[in-house]
Amino acid sequence: MDARVALIGAGALGASVAEQLVRSGVGHVVIVDRDVVEESNLGRQSLYVEADAAARLPKAVALRQHLLAFNPTVDVVARVADVRADTIDDLLEEPDLVIDGTDNFATRYLLNDWCVREDVPWIYGGCVGARGLSAVIIPGETPCLRCLFRDPPPPGSVETCETTGIIAPAATMIAALEVAEALKLLVGDARSVRRGYISVDLWPFRVASVGSESKPDADCPTCGRRQFVFLEGGARDRVVTYCGRDAVQVIPAGRRTVNLASLCERLADVGDVSTNGFALTLRVPQHEITVFDDGRALIRGTRDPAHARVLYDRYVGS
Ligand SMILES: [Zn+2]
Structure with missing residues (x-):
């Protein structure tokens, strides 16, 4: 597949997304991550090994090496960087699709602004504990992140992977949901793409699909009124x-x-x-x-x- 995918975040979710993308035949992947591999990551983050943690390798670099080990022909670019309003244009390299492997809302709202402005589809994925959520956002066709959830939650108000932990199956499950929709978009079958958002809890098991009929909100500050406050730095840390x-x-x-x-x-x-x-x-x-x-x-x-x-x-x- 000739398409270019930008993957933001190479933790539990991102590493699993990257592996599935490359094994599915996606040929060009840009991986952006700001962190290094730590010993405590190995229980839930696929592909990483002890030696990566011992060397404190940046996750993007380690992930690239592991992807090339099973598919040397794939074009993988590793960017060790923090995605911010002032870096995002350079980091993403004109992708056909952006996939969210991040662990924080600040980056997701920034990504949403950027993708709506640039008219690039993106796939939201997040997980914590045994549960996760995913949504496909096609600017102009589906609700964007701010149509679904108008503002990011305030800091300290939501559980994070570090405060609650995350079980490996939850990350793999959300990654699978993201990659399945990515493949539909990349082969040009947007009609089959799942609409709205899906939320899955593995423990106890519960699944909900929300808003599958919903349209972009004309009053949405981002996709309706085209105000990109996260990109303009007004909402940035x-x-x-x-x-x-x-x-x-x-x-x-x-x-x-x-x-x-x-x-x-x-x-x-x-x-x-x-x-x-x-x-x-x-x-x-x-x-x-x-x-x-x-x-x-x-x-x-x-x-x-x-x-x-x-x-x-x-x-x-x-
Ligand atoms: Zn919107």
């Missing part, structure tokens, strides 16, 4: 680096309120966590993360803004 203090502050744009008590409960199994009512402090190996109730976080143990964002999304959510 701002990141400030503190020189010499080995700490980075992540400041989410806009006024947000974090319920520190409930975030504290969700992080109880992740590390040593406490809150004094004004701020929450989480200690995990190598990092100490302080979250304030306005959504701001101070991340100690790194000077790298991109890594700080990874840690923010992982523990606070976005």
